[in-house]
Amino acid sequence: MADIPPEDRDALLATEAQEIMNEYQTEIVDGSISRMRIYLSITIDKHYVLGLDFSNYPSTPPLITLQDAVTKVVGESSSLDAVKNWDPQNPPHINAIIREIEGKLYEANKYWEQERIISGEFDTSQVEGTSNKFRIKIMTYGLREFPFTIILQDPPNPPDFEFPPEVQQMVGSLDDIPIFKEWDSSSNPIIELLREINWKIDKHSRLGFEIELLESALKNVSYDPETRKITAEVKGTLKTSDIVFQFSVEIPEDYPASRPNIALLSKVDDDSLAKQMQEAVGNMIELWSPFNFLIDLFNSISKTIFKASVMVCIVCHGLECPTCGLPISALEDDVESCNALCPHCQKPYHAHCWQRNIESIGKCAYCLRPPPPRAGPSPTPPPSSDSSDEGEPEVRS
Known part of the structure; x- marks a missing residue:
């Protein structure tokens, strides 16, 4: 032919x-x-x-x-x-x-409309040489990416998925997702299914991300996946000694939708501090939302410990002496301070405030006990307002 x-x-x-x-x-x-x-x-x-x-x-x-x-x-x-x-x-x-x-x-x-809907919300790319296979990347906490493949099917069939082992462990069985189990193609539920998968990935990856945050900020952080318990230590300073507070956090199955349960494992001798920490945790838990993180709880606890660790004068209630301007305590050895302690109750004073208090009432303003002779250090004389060395000023009548 x-x-x-x-x-x-x-x-x-x-x-x-x-x-x-x-x-x-x-x-x-x-x-x-x-x-x-x-x-x-x-x-x-x-x-x-x-x-x-x-x-x-x-x-x-x-x-x-x-x-x-x-x-x-x-x-x-x-x-x-x-x-x-x-x-x-x-x-x-x-x-x-x-x-x-x-x-x-x-x-x-044939799958263009479904692809258009998916790509409007998720990072989507078509698998080369196919018409119905698309790679989807879910970006979650810590900027981690979890890829998987969706295989679109002709209606009324639901899509198939190819999950890597790590993603499969996060998502579990698709039959446990109601929207997949009761698939109704007439309502075009594919985007809802992907959101559900995204939520499951977020849920699992978030806990790992939160543990990493705790490890970077706290001491001896550990997590037991069987009991879903986190233990961590918060370091603080009370008066002049360091102290470590140990906490445990129970993570509910539907975390972060449900509130975590946090408990103090260490004994706190300072009743006031124990009450303040309890109130700080209680306020955070009361206002808990899925947008909060465990590190927020521990930051609140750390702030409470810090406030309790800061010494202020029992008389003027300030950090700096109103007479000489020096702090009541110094964080560094080479920095001067102005301080005194009652020899009976150990309450802190500025040295100048202690001297004025004894001169005024003759006893500690807190425990009301008189000091023994020569109790407390001699205060540093306040700086003179006159910089000249010309002797005593003239007194005129």
Whole structure:
């Protein structure tokens, strides 16, 4: 059939061209009926153009010019079945080649609407060489990414998934997700299903992220996955000695939707501090929301311990002496301070405040006991307001 007279070849080309024009929107190129542009409309907003030159039909397959978007779906024209299996003695109609391309484009765009919805909310990329497989990346706490693959199916079937082991452990069985178990394709629930999967990944990865935050801020942090308990230590200073407070936190199954349960394991001799810590934790738990973190609880506890650790003068209730301006205590050895302690109750004073108090009432303002002779250090004399060394000022009558 390949060796046919020219007049018969022209008739054959005309017949092929007519069949194409009967089925597709076409445009003749350069006045030759064997050279055409074919316009394909796959969806409302998915349109493609093919270039065909079948001048040597049926001796050789037509020359096919494909747009990049078409090549991405169907591959090179040489990979088409009708082209690969070309037989000049029994050639397929040109229409058959166009239909093969059109069919692959329809198949690829069949899931376009679902892909559009998914990609509007999730990081989505199509798996090369497929029309219904898409890679999705879930970014969660600590900027960690968890990828998996969704395989879209024809309605009314739910999608299939390919989860890496770590993600599979987080998500569990899809049958445990009500929206998947009671799949209703008429409501297009695929985005809701992905949100549910996202929530499960967030839920599991958040706890690991929170433990990392605690480890960076606290001491001896440990987590027991069987009991879902975290233990951690908070270091503080009371008066002049360091002290370590140990806490345990029970994590409920539906954390962070439900509040954690925090308990102080260490004994606190200072009743006032114990009450303050209890109030701080209670206030945080009372206002708990899924947007809070465990580190927020421990920050509140640390602030409470810090406030209790700061010494203030029992008389002026300040940190700096109102007479000399020096602090009641110094964090560094080479920094001067102005301080005194009652020898009976050990309550802190500025040295100048202690001196004035003894001169005024003769006893400690807290325990009301008089000091023994020469109790407390001599205060540092306050700086003179007169910088000259000219002796005593003149007193005039």
